[in-house]
Amino acid sequence: MANSAKIEMERKIPVGISSCLLGEQVRYNGGHKRSRYCLDVLAECFDFEPFCPEMAIGLGVPREPIRLVGEADQTPRALGTVDSSIDVTEPLLAAGERIARERNHLRGYILMKGSPSCGMERVKVYHPNGMPNTSDSGVFVRALRAANPVLPVEEEARLNDAVLRDNFIARVFAYDDWKTSVEVEPSYHNLIQFHSRQKYLLMAHHYQGYRSLGRFLAQAHEMPLEQAMAEYIQAFMGHMTHRATRKTHTNVLMHMLGYLKKAIDTDCKQEMLESIDQYRLGQVPLVVPLALLKHYLKRYGSEYICEQTYLNPYPHELGLRNYI
Numbered sequence: 001m002a003n004s005a006k007i008e009m010e011r012k013i014p015v016g017i018s019s020c021l022l023g024e025q026v027r028y029n030g031g032h033k034r035s036r037y038c039l040d041v042l043a044e045c046f047d048f049e050p051f052c053p054e055m056a057i058g059l060g061v062p063r064e065p066i067r068l069v070g071e072a073d074q075t076p077r078a079l080g081t082v083d084s085s086i087d088v089t090e091p092l093l094a095a096g097e098r099i100a101r102e103r104n105h106l107r108g109y110i111l112m113k114g115s116p117s118c119g120m121e122r123v124k125v126y127h128p129n130g131m132p133n134t135s136d137s138g139v140f141v142r143a144l145r146a147a148n149p150v151l152p153v154e155e156e157a158r159l160n161d162a163v164l165r166d167n168f169i170a171r172v173f174a175y176d177d178w179k180t181s182v183e184v185e186p187s188y189h190n191l192i193q194f195h196s197r198q199k200y201l202l203m204a205h206h207y208q209g210y211r212s213l214g215r216f217l218a219q220a221h222e223m224p225l226e227q228a229m230a231e232y233i234q235a236f237m238g239h240m241t242h243r244a245t246r247k248t249h250t251n252v253l254m255h256m257l258g259y260l261k262k263a264i265d266t267d268c269k270q271e272m273l274e275s276i277d278q279y280r281l282g283q284v285p286l287v288v289p290l291a292l293l294k295h296y297l298k299r300y301g302s303e304y305i306c307e308q309t310y311l312n313p314y315p316h317e318l319g320l321r322n323y324i
């Protein structure tokens with residue numbers, strides 16, 4: 001999964017991360033969970049901003065571990081594992097709200113799995129009698145996501161899955177595009193331009209979402225700009241959390257090939273169709289038909305189609321499309 005190619009970026013994208021994943025010794029036992037993928041690969045394009053909520057609320061190292069405790073129908077609380085009268089739920093919630101507010105410039109957040117503070121999902125919740133009960137998200141991340149629902153978040157361990165990795169990194173880059181092109185200079189024009197270049201990427205992630213946002217934008221000028229932008233980005237980022245599949249990528253490739261219909265001859269078209277079909281059948285990765293498509297689009301494609309972020313959603317040196 002690691003890619004050692006040097007990535008040329010004009011600027012790195014600010015992304016939050018659980019401090020222990022960067023090798024900081026902030027875990028309850030003084031250890032860390034250094035992530036090679038984050039440090040050796042993603043750090044080439046992300047400017048990581050580490051944060052440890054448990055250290056931030058004053059729990060030192062070493063410390064008594066905490067865990068989530070609650071009945072099945074209750075929102076769990078973060079309590080000490082030895083002394084259950086230690087309840088750090090409220091300070092952790094406040095830390096999540098504070099980070100969402102103070103680090104509004106972040107384009108994504110990478111979290112440590114299984115943590116009662118940082119875990120994104122499936123963190124064990126114990127019944128007050130001590131038995132494992134259900135699962136939930138960590139307390140810090142619960143507040144972070146409630147305060148900033150559009151922020152792309154993912155657990156570091158899930159980045160081992162090629163599809164989830166592609167999904168998260170594409171979301172971070174798309175959100176960065178939003179921040180730098182629409183949020184800094186709000187206008188209906190910039191909103192439409194954003195949608196226009198993200199169209200096929202969105203189509204690959206969620207076809208219905210792509211259609212409904214097209215309809216939304218047709219009416220958007222009738223509502224105040226601020227409201228239109230807020231509703232749009234919330235829906236867009238929500239649709240982008242859906243995983244793109246071989247089927248949805250195949251659909252997008254076929255749509256894009258349609259732009260070359262009159263420009264390329266029958267043999268080239270046949271070669272392109274065969275390549276897309278090999279991808280659909282799982283015989284080659286996405287990068288194969290895409291390289292061919294890009295080759296023809298570069299020669300014969302319109303400005304509109306060549307500017308689709310679907311063609312280059314993130315630096316190609318990451319090599320993510322070699323695995324999906």
Ligand code: SF4
Binds near residue numbers: 018020
């Ligand atoms: S609270 Fe989060 S950042 Fe701190 S050690 Fe635990 S998982 Fe890592």
